[in-house]
Amino acid sequence: DGGITQSPKYLFRKEGQNVTLSCEQNLNHDAMYWYRQDPGQGLRLIYYSQIVNDFQKGDIAEGYSVSREKKESFPLTVTSAQKNPTAFYLCASRVGFSTDTQYFGPGTRLTVL
Amino acid sequence: GDSVTQMEGPVTLSEEAFLTINCTYTATGYPSLFWYVQYPGEGLQLLLKATKADDKGSNKGFEATYRKETTSFHLEKGSVQVSDSAVYFCALTDAKTSYDKVIFGPGTSLSVIP
Numbered sequence: 001d002g003g004i005t006q007s008p009k010y011l012f013r014k015e016g017q018n019v020t021l022s023c024e025q026n027l028n029h030d031a032m033y034w035y036r037q038d039p040g041q042g043l044r045l046i047y048y049s050q051i052v053n054d055f056q057k058g059d060i061a062e063g064y065s066v067s068r069e070k071k072e073s074f075p076l077t078v079t080s081a082q083k084n085p086t087a088f089y090l091c092a093s094r095v096g097f098s099t100d101t102q103y104f105g106p107g108t109r110l111t112v113l
Numbered sequence: 114g115d116s117v118t119q120m121e122g123p124v125t126l127s128e129e130a131f132l133t134i135n136c137t138y139t140a141t142g143y144p145s146l147f148w149y150v151q152y153p154g155e156g157l158q159l160l161l162k163a164t165k166a167d168d169k170g171s172n173k174g175f176e177a178t179y180r181k182e183t184t185s186f187h188l189e190k191g192s193v194q195v196s197d198s199a200v201y202f203c204a205l206t207d208a209k210t211s212y213d214k215v216i217f218g219p220g221t222s223l224s225v226i227p
Contacts, residue, residue, distance in 0.1 A: 006156075031213065042202065042217040043157075050213065090156050100145040100164065100212050104156040 002027045004105035006091050011110045013085075021076045021108045023091035031094040032074035033102060036060060036087045043090065049074055050097070078110065085112045115140045115210060119203050119218035126193055126225050134188040134201055134221045136177075142209030146170075146179055146186040149202040151220070157202065160188075193225045 004025045013019045023032065031050045035043040045058030049068040063082025068074055078085045091105040120135040138144065145164045149157040161170030166181035175190045186203060203218040 004156075033213070040220075042219045043215075045214070048213050056213075092157075094212065097212070098208075100206050100208070101147070101159060101162060102206075102215055103159065104149075107154075107156045109154075 004091060004093055004103060006089075006105040006108050009106065009108060011108055013110070013112050015112055016080045018077055018079050019085075019110065021078065021089055021091075021110065023074045023076065023105060025072055025074075025091075025093045025105075027093060027095075027103070028071070029093035029103075030071070030096040032068070033092040033094070034058075034064070034066065034074070034076045035090040035092065037090060037107075038087050046076065046089075085110060115144065115205060115207060115216045117203050117205055117216050117218040119201075119221050122200075122220070123222040123224060126223070128195055128225055128227050129192045130225075132188070132190040132193045132197070132223070134203075134223070136186045136188065136203035136218060138184050138186065138203075138205050138216075140184075140205060140207055142207040144205040144207040146177070147204040147206075147215075148175070148177055148186070148188050149204060149217075151200045151202065153199070160201070193223075195225045195227055198223055198225045 007022045033048045034046040047066040049055035065077045090107045092102040094102045116139045147162045148160040150160045161172045163170040163179035169178045177188045200220045202220045206215045
């Protein structure tokens, strides 16, 4: 089945540690996205990538980093510089430049203790 | 800039009741409009979309019509079920600004009781 996978579903880390969230898609989509969702709030864009080896900052990129070495993979690292990292993180993808629809993965809930 | 406004929740309905969740938007171009649904603990699922004025998106008994004259995209369902309990997000994206930038509403939580 084609889709977007995020792992793990739940992640716990100690304060001050970097942590990497995985996002993989087998839809052959060009563009990929990372969003953050806090309780009772909408989605905020962290980073996005339109093609391999290229990515752009979204609205709340501070304290996060990404890489796009392969078309199907777009991992997100939450660094110790992120002041309030506990949140639900959603990965999404879109077919290509002229298409308008983003499709989402199941999400990873990160809790920093 | 572009924006999306949704009715405040939570909304609680009895099973088989009629559902309307209001959504209005502002956009400088000709946006595509979406409804996404998020079940507890899960990611967002595309429920329906419409890409131009007067288009009607529909899926699983839900419908929404793109009304340019009222800048609205209200979500409706004739008879809700307990399984429809979820958070519903209205969203837009616009080629004029970039399809990479999706504007989401804050979400409306729906609870359907038996």
